[in-house]
Amino acid sequence: MEPVIIHEIIGYVASVLVAVSLMMSAIIKLRIVNMIGAFTFAIYGILIGSVPVAAMNGFIVLINIYFLIKLYRDKEFFQLLNVGSDSKYLEEFIRFYREGILTYQPEFDFENEYNFSLFVLRDMVPAGLILGNRDEQATLHIDLDFVIPNFRDFKIGEYLFGEKVGYFKSEGIKKIRASSGNDAHNAYLEKTGFKKSDLKPHTYELTL
Numbered sequence: 001m002e003p004v005i006i007h008e009i010i011g012y013v014a015s016v017l018v019a020v021s022l023m024m025s026a027i028i029k030l031r032i033v034n035m036i037g038a039f040t041f042a043i044y045g046i047l048i049g050s051v052p053v054a055a056m057n058g059f060i061v062l063i064n065i066y067f068l069i070k071l072y073r074d075k076e077f078f079q080l081l082n083v084g085s086d087s088k089y090l091e092e093f094i095r096f097y098r099e100g101i102l103t104y105q106p107e108f109d110f111e112n113e114y115n116f117s118l119f120v121l122r123d124m125v126p127a128g129l130i131l132g133n134r135d136e137q138a139t140l141h142i143d144l145d146f147v148i149p150n151f152r153d154f155k156i157g158e159y160l161f162g163e164k165v166g167y168f169k170s171e172g173i174k175k176i177r178a179s180s181g182n183d184a185h186n187a188y189l190e191k192t193g194f195k196k197s198d199l200k201p202h203t204y205e206l207t208l
Contacts, residue, residue, distance in 0.1 A: 007047045014040035014057075026152045028071060035064035078159045080167060081119040081126075090117055093129060101146050105181035107202070108144050116140060120147075120156050127151040128160070138174040145178055145189075157192035161206060169208050176206040 017037030024030040038060035045053030083090050094101070094110065101108055120128035128151070132142035147156050161176075168176065178194055180186050180202045194204035 003047075007044065010040060010047065011044045014038075014044055026149060028068065028153045031064045031068050031071070035061055035068070038064065076155070077121075077123050078156070078164075079121040079124075080160075080164060081121055083117045083119060085114055085117055087117065089126075090119075090129075093126065097146065097148065100149065101144065103182065104146065104185045105144060105179060107179060107181075112143065114143065116142075120160055122151055122156060125151075128156040130160070134171075134173065138172055140168065140173045140176045142176060142178040145185075154188065154191055157188055161192045161194075165208060174208055176208065178204045178206070180204060 014037050017033055017040060021030050021034035021037055024033065038057040041057035042054045042061065045051070045055075045057060098110070114131045114133055116130070116132045116134050118130040119126045120130070122128070126148075128147045129144065130142055131144040132140050134140045145157075176194075177197065177200065178189055180189070186204070189204045192206075194206045197203040197205045
């Protein structure tokens with residue numbers, strides 16, 4: 001393959017990566033993909049002998065690295081907030097994020113009643129929501145585990161089912177069952193410690 005064609009392919013790949021990054025709502029993913037796109041553009045600039053293109057995109061790579069490090073190092077404030085099933089804000093939250101909920105958990109029943117409603121606040125922003133029902137066998141059945149787009153970096157899941165798992169124990173819960181969703185949601189459940197249930201299809205379990 002001619003070197004010129006290879007250079008053009010690298011340039012197109014870099015352009016696509018940068019364009020895709022700008023369409024992302026999750027800030028960490030945006031930074032990572034944008035960084036890879038800028039790095040590819042820097043290589044493209046070197047290959048075609050364009051110092052301005054290489055230098056500018058190299059600088060963008062450094063900017064992305066700086067903010068990624070800052071995002072991971074900055075101390076964030078997390079808090080759990082119980083709300084009643086009759087909460088007006090809960091109703092509006094579910095209505096506003098209905099499309100996103102159906103994308104990640106298409107089987108979620110919006111008409112069902114729940115006796116367990118828990119918001120996860122991240123820097124006082126209602127970033128995550130757990131909806132489910134607790135039964136008499138000390139099992140919490142989670143029908144909805146939803147995180148708003150800007151915060152889908154697993155930190156809420158790690159906080160909820162890692163650092164704050166004692167909260168569920170203090171509530172007398174011994175096992176958590178969560179409904180499966182799309183591939184991304186199932187990957188999230190597995191990363192936070194849930195295992196596929198051997199007894200119930202389309203269900204993941206976490207024993208406390």
